[in-house]
Amino acid sequence: MKLTKLLRNGAAALAIATAAGFAAPAHAATVSLVETGSSLLYPLFNLWVASYTTAHTDVSITTTSTGSGAGIAQSIQGLVQIGASDAYLSDAIVKAHPDMMSIPLGISSQMINYNLPGITNLRLSGPVLAGIYTGKITNWNDPAIAALNPGVTLPNHVIVPIHRIDGSGDTFIFSQYLAFSDANWASTEHFGTSISWPAVTGGIGANGNPGMVTALKNNPYGIAYIGISFADQVKAANLGEAELLNKAGKFVLPTAKTISAAAQSVASTTPADERISMVFAPGADAYPIVNYEYAIVKADQPDAATAKAIREFLSWCVQGGNVPTYLDKVHFMALPDAVKTLSVAQINKIK
Amino acid sequence: MTIRPFRLLVLCISLLIPAALCAVVLFLAGYAGQAISFNGLHFLWDETWNLGDLYSDPVTVNGYTLPMGAEYGVLAFIVGTLSSSGLAILIAVPLSVGAAIFLAEAVPVLESRARQKLSWLPPIRPVLAMLVELVAVVPSVVFGLWGIAVLVPFIGHYISPTGNGYGLLATAIVLALMITPIIASTLYDALLQVPKENRESAFALGSTHFEVVSKAMMPMVRSTLAGGIVLALGRALGETMAVLMVSGGGLNMLPTSLFSPISTIASFIVSQLDSAESDPTSMSVKALAEIAFVLFVITLAVNIAAKLLSSGALNVRSRKA
Numbered sequence: 321m322k323l324t325k326l327l328r329n330g331a332a333a334l335a336i337a338t339a340a341g342f343a344a345p346a347h348a349a350t351v352s353l354v355e356t357g358s359s360l361l362y363p364l365f366n367l368w369v370a371s372y373t374t375a376h377t378d379v380s381i382t383t384t385s386t387g388s389g390a391g392i393a394q395s396i397q398g399l400v401q402i403g404a405s406d407a408y409l410s411d412a413i414v415k416a417h418p419d420m421m422s423i424p425l426g427i428s429s430q431m432i433n434y435n436l437p438g439i440t441n442l443r444l445s446g447p448v449l450a451g452i453y454t455g456k457i458t459n460w461n462d463p464a465i466a467a468l469n470p471g472v473t474l475p476n477h478v479i480v481p482i483h484r485i486d487g488s489g490d491t492f493i494f495s496q497y498l499a500f501s502d503a504n505w506a507s508t509e510h511f512g513t514s515i516s517w518p519a520v521t522g523g524i525g526a527n528g529n530p531g532m533v534t535a536l537k538n539n540p541y542g543i544a545y546i547g548i549s550f551a552d553q554v555k556a557a558n559l560g561e562a563e564l565l566n567k568a569g570k571f572v573l574p575t576a577k578t579i580s581a582a583a584q585s586v587a588s589t590t591p592a593d594e595r596i597s598m599v600f601a602p603g604a605d606a607y608p609i610v611n612y613e614y615a616i617v618k619a620d621q622p623d624a625a626t627a628k629a630i631r632e633f634l635s636w637c638v639q640g641g642n643v644p645t646y647l648d649k650v651h652f653m654a655l656p657d658a659v660k661t662l663s664v665a666q667i668n669k670i671k
Numbered sequence: 672m673t674i675r676p677f678r679l680l681v682l683c684i685s686l687l688i689p690a691a692l693c694a695v696v697l698f699l700a701g702y703a704g705q706a707i708s709f710n711g712l713h714f715l716w717d718e719t720w721n722l723g724d725l726y727s728d729p730v731t732v733n734g735y736t737l738p739m740g741a742e743y744g745v746l747a748f749i750v751g752t753l754s755s756s757g758l759a760i761l762i763a764v765p766l767s768v769g770a771a772i773f774l775a776e777a778v779p780v781l782e783s784r785a786r787q788k789l790s791w792l793p794p795i796r797p798v799l800a801m802l803v804e805l806v807a808v809v810p811s812v813v814f815g816l817w818g819i820a821v822l823v824p825f826i827g828h829y830i831s832p833t834g835n836g837y838g839l840l841a842t843a844i845v846l847a848l849m850i851t852p853i854i855a856s857t858l859y860d861a862l863l864q865v866p867k868e869n870r871e872s873a874f875a876l877g878s879t880h881f882e883v884v885s886k887a888m889m890p891m892v893r894s895t896l897a898g899g900i901v902l903a904l905g906r907a908l909g910e911t912m913a914v915l916m917v918s919g920g921g922l923n924m925l926p927t928s929l930f931s932p933i934s935t936i937a938s939f940i941v942s943q944l945d946s947a948e949s950d951p952t953s954m955s956v957k958a959l960a961e962i963a964f965v966l967f968v969i970t971l972a973v974n975i976a977a978k979l980l981s982s983g984a985l986n987v988r989s990r991k992a
Binding site: 486 | 719720721722723724725726727728729739740742819820823824827833834835836837838915916918919920921922923924932934938941942943944945946947948949951952
């Protein structure tokens with residue numbers, strides 16, 4: 321008796337508090353959405369949500385940073401409405417959950433950085449990186465590295481390959497670059513957000529992109545793969561950025577030009593479900609490690625109001641929100657127009 | 672028979688904790704069941720851990736569906752956990768015994784005249800004791816940050832022959848700092864509880880201060896010391912974030928030196944969980960639950976061993992006496 325009264329009072333108090341919290345609305349119903357997943361997309365979602373919800377007071381969106389795997393798992397289970405992932409859904413997941421969609425929201429890329437005193441113009445290729453990360457190439461003056469860098473005096477020093485310990489979209493696209501350009505890696509290590517890294521003497525693992533920057537700074541003669549969002553930190557730490565061999569046989573740095581070249585070359589072949597890798601894309605100027613950043617969303621939502629709110633928010637993300645004002649802060653690039661159309665077509669399936 | 676409501680209530684409440692523990696264990700064992708029967712016992716002495724190719728179609732091995740190339744062996748993580756925690760205890764015990772004895776016995780006491788002059792000074796002993804206890808409540812991630820910003824570069828520059836600071840030694844030192852105050856403050860409290868008579872009788876017999884502490888006081892607090900070490904070991908075995916930041920995340924290899932990268936069970940579970948969640952067969956998460964179960968068994972074994980040690984059941988000398 322007493323308990324129910326207490327509960328009722330509590331609920332009433334909560335309702336009042338909630339109403340006070342979201343003051344303004346003239347519409348009675350507020351739809352709440354939850355986004356979780358990729359820590360790379362998290363800062364971008366925060367920028368987007370802040371702008372979007374000031375204009376759309378009938379929606380409240382909570383953003384959380386957990387990891388791409390959690391974004392995928394929780395959106396499948398229906399715990400969150402929007403999962404954020406650096407990687408698209410695998411065929412097996414799509415087969416098991418046909419109503420799950422991978423919708424690109426932006427384009428990111430990755431740098432290969434090194435800490436080599438006195439050297440600023442290093443060139444590397446997928447097979448050489450695969451050799452370094454499997455322990456076949458152990459010294460900086462190895463003939464395979466020297467062959468890519470004529471005229472550069474490479475130090476006679478052991479290489480310290482640094483990889484991510486935690487599951488990561490960066491590991492996903494890095495291992496894809498190795499798998500797509502080196503047949504040996506493809507057959508032994510595959511690609512994925514966690515790799516069973518071969519035991520390389522001197523190799524170390526670091527936690528998160530900030531941990532990668534610190535580890536590379538702490539380890540002269542080290543090499544690491546770091547998400548482009550951390551370009552400023554890498555620059556501040558005075559670390560080198562390698563030119564990578566692309567599919568066309570050219571060495572390229574990740575710049576606005578080379579990243580959009582990769583995006584353009586994949587735009588025309590992107591299928592309707594948009595699950596495609598942009599890694600090692602064709603094109604003379606295409607940078608080889610580029611990827612779509614995805615929203616993982618269920619097409620069948622429990623109610624129409626939620627579905628409408630997700631549709632409107634994501635449509636804004638890939639159109640009105642897909643501009644440098646937001647994207648530049650995390651060093652992302654906007655989607656090509658053809659891909660925006662595909663994303664909108666997928667978003668419209670959310671019912 | 673009369674019903675005693677108070678006793679019944681207290682009984683129910685006291686049963687809650689063991690019940691929760693049993694529920695967790697049963698859940699872990701049940702959830703990991705498929706992985707346990709698939710992996711068999713060689714799970715414990717295989718060095719290779721591979722989640723497999725989560726992006727190709729799952730395969731069926733011996734009737735179990737799992738990602739292609741998946742292989743689960745946890746020897747490296749068991750060795751990493753035990754070696755880092757063991758080393759941490761080796762570093763922490765002398766430090767904390769020293770600190771506790773200093774606090775209880777050797778804190779300088781000012782002469783009364785000096786005391787009067789320096790009356791603005793706070794009493795030294797309680798302030799120092801409080802400081803030691805304060806260190807025990809510093810969140811582990813703070814130790815991790817200190818490790819990555821100060822300790823790792825230091826080891827890399829001055830100690831490690833390869834120039835790499837991440838690994839077993841850095842992990843052990845960070846863990847040791849984290850657990851020293853736990854042992855020290857338990858021991859300090861126990862030393863204060865030693866009856867005045869024992870201490871003074873030892874002095875009366877002509878013992879030096881060192882002998883008083885080592886022969887009259889330490890034997891009385893032995894079981895408390897063991898208890899403190901177990902508490903500390905529990906924290907070291909289960910520490911996650913700080914370890915993840917400085918361990919170097921060794922995979923598929925056993926540590927060969929103090930500077931080898933390692934992974935501990937707890938930190939490894941955290942680092943793999945996100946990828947495991949995107950495994951359509953969910954075998955990866957089950958295998959992680961199996962490692963968690965192994966960690967639970969290790970912790971339990973450590974606790975039981977310590978209980979036996981401190982109760983004297985394994986101590987031949989005390990049984991004879």
